[in-house]
Amino acid sequence: MRWLCLCCPPEAPASDRDALAWLALGFTPRVARLEDAVVAEVSASLRLFGGARALRQRLQAQAALTGLALGALAWAPTALASLALARCPPASAQGRLSERLDALPLRALSAAHAHHAMLARLGCQRLGELRRLPRPALARRFGPALLTALDQAYGDLPEVHTWLVLPERFDARLELPYRVEHAPVLLHFAETLLRQLCTFLAARHAGVRTLRLGWQHDAMRARDVAGSGELTLATADTTRDMRRLTRLLAEHLSRTTLAAPAGEISLSADTVLPLQDSSASLLPGPSDPLERTTTHALLERLSVRLGAGRVCEGRLHEDHRLDHMQSWQPWPAPPAIARRRPCGPQPTWLVQPPQPLRADTREQPTCCGPLTLISGPHRVEAGWWEGQGGMQARDYFVYRSAARGLLWVYHERPSSTAPASTGWFLHGVFA
Template sequence: MLWAALRLPAEATAPPTDALRGLSLWALQFTPRVALRDEAVVMELASSVRLFGGKRALRDRITAESKELGVVAVAWAPNSIAGLALARAGVESGFRPGLTEVLDRLPMQTLTAGRSHLVTLSQLGCQTLGDLRRLPRGGLVRRFDSSLLSALDQAYGLRPEAHEWLSLPDTFEARLELPFRVEVAPALLYGARRLLLQLCGWLAARHAGTTAIRLRWMHDAMRPRSADPGDELIVRTATATRDLEHLCRLLAENLAKITLQAPAGDLVLEALDVQPLDERSASLLPDVVHEGETLALVLERIAARLGPDKVLRPVLNADHRVEWMQHWQPASQPLPRRPLPATDLPQPTRLFPEPIRLAMSGPRPMYQGVLQLLTGPHRIEGGWWHRVEGEDGPCALQLQRDYWLALSPHAGALWVFQTRLDDEWAWYLHGTFA
């Protein structure tokens, strides 16, 4: 299990506010297993690692983007309770050197269930979770409520957790209270970017994009009588998108043309038009991981784009003659189901288009030195059924060869054969090994 705990400042989440809700919406783009736990959003990411480029890439992205949403600490652990405890203590990972060793050193206040018993536990000499874990379990249950021991076991992975997973809302509307009063419209982009980051996460979870967004701002309560309670700006795009930087640039250009009637203190962002986003790769070979296509579908689509004769794939034949063990066919055609020839002799990785006749040193063939025959002979006979047009009419490609695995002093392992049907026996080089 791989859990991430994203902790917001305690004052921003008691009671739960728009900041916690917005963070959870953003987190749903990575996994549907997102839950709220006190002042943090926790999410289970084990099944999402491969989809986002591995653990390191996923960690870097979550850490970087969550900071823009006000997250003060990110921790990784095998369960959510341990992750929250680590985030409160400022410890990033609970995997090294081990979860038990890391948790044993954490102070008592990092465990939510222990916060109401801090005075009593302190009088018992419990300053860390390790001190609490070493107390008799029966005494803990009798003296404190059962939730303390249950939470302790869950943190150490001795008892399963139960979560109430968050669901993705059908519409997007996010609110943000600005940390200061904004008097010029371009400065609204500071808070609007955080809302746009939440919007892009929500769109990614829905596999969708937007062509229209509305940014509303509320003026200060001490505004002049001539000023309206608030104002709004609608930004539209030509095509559906969820590109954060593109939306920020469009919003910045439009805000530069606006003059605020009074200082603004609150922002609200809405997605007006949401459309399914058909993501396509710009490369010739599509990204199978993100598009979810099999290799056969990819080859069929490329063949339709370039022509059936431009995309070929190798197909094995049920033929023991080396030259005809493989042929190329259009990728859109189905693969034939034929029994394949079996041999115990190693097969070359490179086969020459035409065999090269070798020089002889007495009875032994030569290629960059006299060859040493290692394994063989592997006799191949046949081909009477394979007829081609010759100068004198149709003729059969009848072969009789003895193949050997040979060793050259300078060229390494070679694939050679000796003819048996010719008037004069000869040796040929037919392939090499990588």
């Protein structure tokens, strides 16, 4: 068996240990908590990830992506031995397990460290010296738990663990160390919950599109103030990018006012969606995905800063009328439905409103000089269902102008709704 022990830095909050366990679940299903650390049995995963070194590097990279700090890390054939080696790294990683453990101080094993004062008076400073003492006398003096821990660490007795299982949905709470009166200050504490969320999503190989950050108001609030508040974060696509979610939350909190001081916050993600990892770059050189700003991340921040409806997205419609083929909707718009492509040529730039053109003696349009016919006519008769204002009866042509390039020109045909509206008009320009 091959055990990997993961420890959080001493200054890390207690909630980071849960996040560390969820991170390890993305590499093996055999993960357990052992005292103040997380242990994972990865012998069945080494071949999948390309060996112990590759697995360790990928785990460290995944921790960096989620903003989680890793402390000590150690490998061993048993879980207790990996924990002892992580607490007191030996000078050399070579040699048999028993030789490396014998050189460790008593504090490497919690069961031995609990009797450190008595063992020191007996002249025992290291685990090897402790093992050489008579076993019956040790059991009578310190109880069977010390011998059991020693035997399990050295691989002489089997270990029993309770494997961790990911919850079905993410819902975490955090009690604040003091009452927070301004919403932007909540970001510092919400980052702890975001780290847990990102490791939870990494273990499920998933992402989210909607989050809810809630807070509980102080009990000494005014009578007309509600007991809680919340805000909803929506992303344009499925993501678990820690830095992107943090920036989006910062934009929302900077525009939020707390009705009363907050004493507790919560973060929940009701819907977890599958997320495919992006392929690595084919170009040589380093590539840092955290420094790559995506279009969606930029639009998310702009929509929060400018307000709802100020950032719009174009949506195509199946309509033969050129000025009805696209509409602008507040971003993010609902997912687009597949549309059929127009059967004729379409200009790059639309002239709105259409510009009237003069006609020469042959009743042909002119624009900064004579025009050369390229194609046409492309007849459009549509909009009758909208009444007189929407009806269009036009013949479109593609003309070439020596001064302005390719032009999209139409000739208005008389219709029952507009019998007197005729003539030539410039409606678009081809780039």
